[in-house]
Amino acid sequence: MLTPLVDWLRAQDDDTLADLLRLRSDLAVPPPADLTVLATRAGIRASVHRACDDLDTVALHVVEALVVADADSEPVPVAEIARLLGPDLPRAALDVALATLRARALIWDCGGGVALVPAVRDVVSRFPGGLGRPAAGVAASSDLPHLLAAVDPDERRVLETLAVGPPVGRSRGGADPASPVSRLLTRGLLVRVDADTVELPRQVGLALRGDRPLGGLTLDPSDLATTDRGVDTVDGTAAGAALRALRQAEQLVAFWGTSPPPALRSGGLGVRELRRVAREVDADETTAALLAEIVVAADLVGESDGVAPEWVPTTGADVWAAGGPEQKWAVLARAWLDLPRVPGLIGARDDAGRPIAALSDGPRRPTAPRDRRRVLAGLAELPAGTAVGGPDALAGLLAWRAPRQGGRLRDEVVRWTLTEATVLGVVALDALSTPGRTLLADPARAAAALRVALPDPVDHVLLQADLTAVAPGPLEPELERELDLVGEVESAGGATVYRFTETTVRRALDAGRTAAELHDLFATRSATPVPQGLTYLVDDVARRHGRLRGGAAASFLRSDDEVLIAEVLAAPAAGSLELRRIAPTVAVSPLPLAELMDGLREAGFTPTAEDQGGAVLDLTDRGRRISPRRRSGPPRAVEPDPEQLRGLVSRMRAGDALAGLRRSTEGGRAWSRGPGGATVETLRAAARERRSVWIGFVDGHGVAGEQVLEPTSVGGGVVxxxxxxxxxxxxxxxxxxTSIALVEE
Structure with missing residues (x-):
């Protein structure tokens, strides 16, 4: 007879119950009223499945042995479990596995043996340990050893094949009666399941396996091949990858600010738009999809409202862009770590055969953050700077530790996680970088860890004769902003290459820089001589730039050169710009100033915008922006506080005690409060005799409650x-x- 699980739980100390709530956190939500509720939850199928997901291979072997022994019906001695598992499993390893199951309330001690939560049977496969179902008849008789000894070689081959598992095989019902399968069916050593399937009874499989009833056991994970890459090498490589990922993310946000891609009607980003992003940021489509997922998760980009929604940067992107590289990287890395999606699924096909689009619901997986942390935690166990032999080696180790986690994509998730982490610099050369290790342990300090890994900012560039500049490392923020304005990034990474063209120089002049300021920038910030070609380029663009001056009238156009004004008015574009001359050197237009400037540039002129005081006005297009969604993100799994767990255990104990006192009053006498003094007299008697009283009452809100008190005083309308x-x-x-009863001793 099985002792109920609740009785076993009541006999445990508070630390054991608190540990159970820590290991199976779903049992504490919402807080159970008493231990009966806790025991009921511990046996629910869904909760049992979650608890078994954390078991390693040895513990799952033990679970299979308990199921084979029917421990959910009758207690099973530990010696019987050891016999089923065979001589390969040391007793110490068995004791550890049993303690693991006991701590999770999947088993409990009962009648000199071990009992199993019935729902655990649903966790194992249909054929636990590769054994078939028990059968009656010959297979269960004492003549089984003699029958097995009498089979011929063909029949034994069939039996031994099915004994290895799985214990079912294909065999048509109309097969030759003289075939080995037909002869075994006749003698009861096989059982027909249906017209095409036969099954090896459990008793026959156990007999054939001898002293290893559950077959061979995998007791230890295979050795993980590692390579020492060196901490400095790993961190330096990771820093370069982080800078490249930042540059690509910035390019993506800027690109979508000027050319927002439409959101698919079914949700997500179209394949053609993803390819455009890949070309823009100079990455493959897999990396482009990852970056798109991350910037949306970080709320740097969002889906706009309206009939035709688009993916548009948010105002949060401007705040993000103002930070240093380490702060920007930390935002992206934390968004990736907590991303409840699997970007590796993008491009694959769903169950209906449709391709899974980026930013759609297809890649959504609520367990993705847990799986991602699990992969990184496996790397974190290795010494700093130590790399694994490859994704497959790490996948094998994690599969042994938790075979049930990850489902059918278990091993693919490991490979995808390492690839994504490498893009971001969390992993480099198959080793966890120091910033990645900090991100996993303390995300708030991740930025500081990357700051240490990044090379010191440089305050100079190397100007080249081909109108390029090479930044030999991360630049000081002010110098980087100036070069982004006057140049175009041609390649990024550990060293960034900027190219200078007529367009980029004009952009700097449009933003208010003068030719003298650009010459000074190149002369003071270059470790190499300024090429003559670059000097000529700046002077040539500056000579033609700003001879026309536009202002808001709605807009006006002025120039000291009357001939130039006449040339503009004679140009074909003048009609569409609606220019009208009001003075020899001034023309006005009803168009906004930005449109006037763009129209003149398209016509081949190089105007400059000015404000009311005549200073250069920067009309650079910053791109579209929408309000951030201010998503709080998925709740992170937080380790329960020990004090909170102990408090919850105390409340369950109190609830259990109250439930017991309530049961003890059910057979006793209870009074309803009436106009007489029965209630007061009962309370006063209890106070004199120092007895406990069960009280039912209604609070000020009309909510019924109950309490067990030992009255000390009654008077003034209060007990x-x-x-x-x-x-x-x-x-x-x-x-x-409302009611009252004495609690019987």
Missing amino acids: EGRDTVDGGLRRVPLHRI
Whole structure:
């Protein structure tokens, strides 16, 4: 007879119960009222499945042995479990596995043996240990050894093949009666399941396996091949990858600010738009999809409202762009770590055969953050700077530790996680970088860790004769902003190459820089001589730039050169710009100033915008922006506080005690409060005799409640007493008492 799980839980100390709530956190949500509720939840199928997901290979072997032994029906001695598992499993390893299952309340001690939660049977396969179902008849008789000894070689081959597992095979019902399968069916050593399937009974499989009833066991994970890359090498490589990922993310946000891609009607980003992003950021489509997922998760980009929604940067992207490289990287890395999606699924086909689009619901997986952390935690166990032999080696180790986690994509998730982490610099050369290790342990300090890994910012560039500049490392923020304005990034990474063209120089002049300021920038910030070609380029663009001056009238155009004004008015574009001359050197237009400037540039002129004081006005297009969604992100799994767990255990103990006192009063006498003094007299008698009283009452909100008190005083319309559960002093108004009963000793 099985002792109920709740009785076993009541016999455990508070630390054991708190540990159970820590290992199976779903049992504590919402907080159980008492231990009966806890025991009921611990046996629910869904909760049992979650608990078994954390078991390693040895513990799952033990679970299979318990199922084979029917421990969910009758207690099974530990010696019988050891016999089923065979001589390969040391007793110490068995004890550890049993302690693991016991700590999770999947098993409990009962009648000199071990009992199993019935729902665990649903966790294992249909054929636990590769064994078939028990059968009656010959297979269960004492003649089984003699029958097995009498089979011929063909029949034994069939039996031994099925004994290895799985224990079912294909065999048509109309097969030759003289065939080995037909002969075995006749003698009861095989059982027909249906017209095409036969099954090896469990008793026959156990007999054939001898002293290893559950077959061979995988007791230890295979050795993980590692290579020492060196901490400095790993961190330096990771820093370069982080800078490249930042540059690509910035390019993506800027690109979508000027050319927002439409959101698919079914949700997500179209394949053609993803390819455009890949070309823009100079990456493959897999990396482009990852970056798109991350910037959306970080709320740097969002889906706009309207009839035709688009993917548009948010105002949060401007705040993000103002930070240093380490702060920007930390935002992206944390968004990736907590991303409840699997970007590796993008491009694959769903169950209906449709391709999974980026930013759609297809890659959504709520367990993705847990799986991602699990992969990184496996790398974190290795010494700093140590790399694994490859994704497959790490996948094998993690599969042994938790075979049930990850589902059918278990091993693919490991490979995808390492690839994504390498793009971001969390992993480099198959080793966890120092910033990645910090991100996993303390995300708030991740930026500081990357700052240490990044090379010191440089304050100079190397100007080349081909109108390029090479930045030999991350630049000081001010110098980087100036070069982004006057140049175009041609390649990024550990060293960034900027190219200078007529367009980029004009952009700097449009933003208010003068030719003298650009010459000074190149002369003071270059470690190499300024090429003559670059000097000529700046002077040539500056000579033609700003001879026309536009202002808001709606807009006006002015120039000291009357001939130039006449040339503009004679140009074909003048009609569409609606220019009208009001003075020899001034023309006006009803168009906004930005449109006037763009139209003149398209016509081949190089105007400059000015404000009311005549200073250069920067009309650079910053791209579209929408309000951030201010998503809080998925809740992170937080380790329960030990004090909170102990408090929850205390409340369950109190609830259990209250439930027991309530049961003890069910057969006793109870009074309803009436106009007489029965209630007061009962309370006064209990106070004199120092007895406990069960009280039912209604609070000020009309909510019914109950309490077990040991009254100390009755008077003034109030009963005062000690709570028998927690010892606290309680006061209950007499007029709110609805029923009362003495608690029998």
